[in-house]
Amino acid sequence: MVGQHQGGQTAKAAQHAAHPTHHEELSFWSRYVFSTDHKVIGIQYTVTGLLFLFFGFCLMMLMRWQLAYPGEAIPLIGTWFGEARAPGGVMLPEFYNELGAMHGTIMVFLGVVPIGVGGFGNFVLPLQIGAADMAFPRLNMFSYQFFLLGGLVMLASFFIPGGAAQSGWTSYAPLAVINPGQTAWGFGMVLIITSSLLGALNFITTTIQLRAKGMSFWRFPFFVWAQFVTAFLLLLAFPPLEAATVMQLMDRLAGSSFFLPAGLVVSGQPMLNTGGGNPLLWQHLFWFLAHPEVYVLILPALGIVAEVIANNTRKPLWGYRAMVYSLFFLGFMSFIVWAHHMFITGMGSAMATFFQTTTMIISIPSVVILASLLLSLWGGSIRFNTPMLFALAFLPMFGIGGLTGLPLGLSTPDIHLHDTYYVIGHFHYVVAPGTIFAFFAGLYYWYPKATGRRMNETLGKLHFWPSLVFMNGIFLPMFWIGLAGVSRRLYDGGATYGFGPQVTGMISLSSWSAWLLALGQIPFIVNFFWSLRHGEVVDRNPWQATTVEWQAPSPPPHGNFDRAPVVYRGPYDYSPPGYAVDFVPQTQEA
């Protein structure tokens, strides 16, 4: 019992002081699988997240075949999916719905958030604030394990009778209550939400408590602020979805009617539930999370882009303080805009006005942040390395995504645009050539810190240019077909509309761009693995950066720093007057 709880602070500290370089020899399992080191956990999250991202991408590539060539057998692999899903290789509508619901769920909850928060946040944040690890290393490990378990439950759901969820990632009642696959989805979500909540506790506590000496709040890199606000969003917005998921599971398994009205008829049979439930209640609780969730998707990306831009313009960020205030304003506002996803549910003009107003207001801090990043480029000595290319491309891509959100946030144009491909174009621009480009920037940027080697620049550019072209090829046409009136989640992509023939060309363009985008990722995958063994070996600070993580060895050992860092200056002392070198690290006194 005595050894089980954390030993007395003074006793262990004394032991540590007596043997400063003493490490217990950890087994393979303790070092790489059941690690409590934030860097290992960050890499675990990143690799797992990238695998899920790839899987979700594959699901979408299948969908794109059905959209471009409705009713035609999927080539080469069509028969892999069995008769229940794709008889003769032709995708059934139910299979299409499965792919759609799981593509959304996996990309958002198992791909982007784990990479952005679990991956980049875990690896970089403690290093950037000068800490030895997260405040609760074991809790950190449990966060990852809950995420992995939730992800495995989601994957396993493809193999259970009835298949995976097929009611959209939004799982609206009453359809989701009666459709197959939702029980597994629900349990998977509970595990994933638990992972995020535990992670949020760790991030907030660490950021407040484990800052190095001299690391005051206003000396934080923008990345740290972004992760801090993101953690609050996760902490406070996820629980209502957890509650709603539990209630949906109760409706499915215990016969309750939280979301089911009376009088439902399913396949000709009247449902024998008590009724009295409210389907809109599900929407409210879902979107209460899902709107802040989209800021969870973008904030870490903005953080990464800010770091890469400051570093590669050799200038401080323009408007750093305004950007930080905008982060907090954005985070706060994100909790009171959610029903702009529900404008056409019969909302009265008073509530519609409220939500339109808050939605328009929330665009202000986004614009402040984007404009500051753009203005940061002015007069900079720009280095066009691969991370910077992705960071630069992020800016207009996020701009398009953000601007196209405006008509969606106003209830009147939303009447025409809701649930069309315009929406799909809008949100994918922010998340795909938006956030994912930022992730690539971050991966190329911090790879040297994590591995001690640089990724290859030529392969990086071979990855960047096709990615940029084909991302736009996929999503730009969607604005047109959406405005034309093509609904989302249609099994045939709109082929049976009266104007169907006029949009098939654009649908094909999207599909071919998607498959070519996949090819464009090959240089990245090759680069990632090749550079582990053959990349150029680097020292601590290959990018000549100012932030504290670059003072640690590459890769940092357990405990991160040779000595606890002391911080003397702000995060972006690039090209200060009177210095021979064009940057001064935060830990440098004079």
Add this chain to the structure above:
Amino acid sequence: MDALIPYITEPREDTGVTNSKICIWLFLASEVMLFGAFFATYIVLRMGSTSWPRGWEIQNVPLGALNTVVLITSSVTMVMAWASLERRDLAKFQRFIGTTVVLGGVFLVIKYFEYSAKFHHHLGPSTSTYLAIYFTMTGLHALHIIFGMGTNGYFWVTGRSYWQAGDQLLLVNRVENAGLFWHFVDIVWIFLFPILYLM
């Protein structure tokens, strides 16, 4: 590795708190949002219903009131357990924390009788939305009681070994945080009881 993380028992000067203190309050904030969603559900479903039973029509109010008294008393014994540790009185601590665990058990036993009576009359979550929300909210609350009992039970059993290892401060810290969780569970019931039984 443990020695690398500061502010486990000593608070950080500029924030005035230990890591676990901030963590438990953040966790409680998330729990407020969790139960908030259920309260919101109650409000929406009740306001949208054509008929909704008054609490006393379905529930055994005296039994619920007794459970309320049990839980409030357990909050007092919990906070006295912490106070005993502040006074470095291990024996008193163990009596108070033990009583807290037992009172939690009493709460669950009474709940068991309430649930059984309902099931006996074929009243379950599928009978009405009122009962759906009743079982879900009190069930979730009961899970929190079980978790709290587990945590408090752990300290009841291991308190002495903390003392003997020279970890008094760590125990005080941890029991204080466990107490915060327990009081929160009490607060949830303070709202649940009138909402489900008295309105």
Add this chain to the structure above:
Amino acid sequence: MESNHAIDIDRTVRGFMVVFVTLLALTAVSVGVSYLHLKEHEAVAVALVIATFKASLVAMYFMRLLSETKVIFLVLGVTVLFFLVLLFVPLLTNLDRIRV
């Protein structure tokens, strides 16, 4: 923590007992009122006002929120705000719906 957080433990414990008795009394009042079988609106108001007061006592005294740091108050304040939004906006949206 012992040296620099001098709380008068005896005074604090006396305070706990006062709060305990108050909580019991308020419980008795709200249960007693329920036997009056008030109209729905009145019953809701009375029950919630008393419950809020009881909860505040537990928070302020048992959880010692009164003497807690600004950081924690800030987090809780923001949380309570969002809690109220969650509680009332779905209802308001329901009430404001278009009626055919």
